[in-house]
Amino acid sequence: xxxxxxxxxGLVQPGRSLRLSCAASGFTFDxxxxxxxxxxxxKGLEWVSGISWNSGSIGYADSVKGRFTISRDNxxxxxxxxMNSLRAEDTALYYCALTPVATIKGSYFDYWGQGxxxxxxx
Amino acid sequence: xxxxxxxxxxxxLSPGERATxxxxxxxxxxxSYLAWYxxxxxxxxxxxxxxxSSRATGIPDRFSGSxxxxxxxxTISRLEPEDFAVYYCQQYGSSPQMYTFGQGTKLEIK
Numbered sequence: 154x155x156x157x158x159x160x161x162x163g164l165v166q167p168g169r170s171l172r173l174s175c176a177a178s179g180f181t182f183d184x185x186x187x188x189x190x191x192x193x194x195x196k197g198l199e200w201v202s203g204i205s206w207n208s209g210s211i212g213y214a215d216s217v218k219g220r221f222t223i224s225r226d227n228x229x230x231x232x233x234x235x236m237n238s239l240r241a242e243d244t245a246l247y248y249c250a251l252t253p254v255a256t257i258k259g260s261y262f263d264y265w266g267q268g269x270x271x272x273x274x275x
Numbered sequence: 276x277x278x279x280x281x282x283x284x285x286x287x288l289s290p291g292e293r294a295t296x297x298x299x300x301x302x303x304x305x306x307s308y309l310a311w312y313x314x315x316x317x318x319x320x321x322x323x324x325x326x327x328s329s330r331a332t333g334i335p336d337r338f339s340g341s342x343x344x345x346x347x348x349x350t351i352s353r354l355e356p357e358d359f360a361v362y363y364c365q366q367y368g369s370s371p372q373m374y375t376f377g378q379g380t381k382l383e384i385k
Binding site: 188197198199200203248258259260261262263264265266267268 | 308322325363365368374377
């Protein structure tokens with residue numbers, strides 16, 4: 154059974170940093186691309202970032218480019234999101250999501266974690 | 276960037292009725308790279324449809340997707356009580372920046 158468990162969320166002041174993690178199990182982690190998708194309270198879904206199976210291809214939404222860094226450790230079956238220079242508008246539930254392909258292009262998200270909440274506020 | 280517009284914003288129907296949800300793209304969606312997700316309160320989104328018309332694993336056949344180009348539809352043939360939720364369409368194009376979602380349609384019990 155595929156399991157994705159996010160952690161690392163919390164309350165952080167504007168301008169500070171936070172690192173999210175996603176622990177994966179139930180599938181061969183290094184065969185597939187992974188993504189982060191966020192959802193602000195009461196709002197819709199927004200793709201944040203994606204990383205290919207071997208970290209060779211990475212993409213970011215314009216809203217986070219230059220501030221967020223996605224990475225993965227295939228030996229630990231883990232996905233990460235380093236979030237720097239956080240803003241109030243980054244407040245959201247952050248989901249990690251699995252795609253059925255190795256690249257970050259052209260695929261849907263077939264499994265999602267339950268999310269970790271990031272609140273940016275002074 | 277392709278913008279997806281879902282309609283209606285809210286759809287009020289009764290169990291047993293047919294639901295038709297629309298997703299319109301501002302530009303043609305390549306290769307029908309269009310997915311639909313269901314999200315219930317407090318839960319993560321669940322994949323229903325990919326490739327515009329292929330049902331995901333374990334999705335009941337009352338859910339169907341259709342369309343191409345700029346106009347896509349999710350149809351639920353006979354609503355069950357557990358189908359009342361928010362539905363999102365998503366396009367996943369050939370560029371990593373082409374992952375965009377519609378704003379959602381809330382399907383509520385009438």
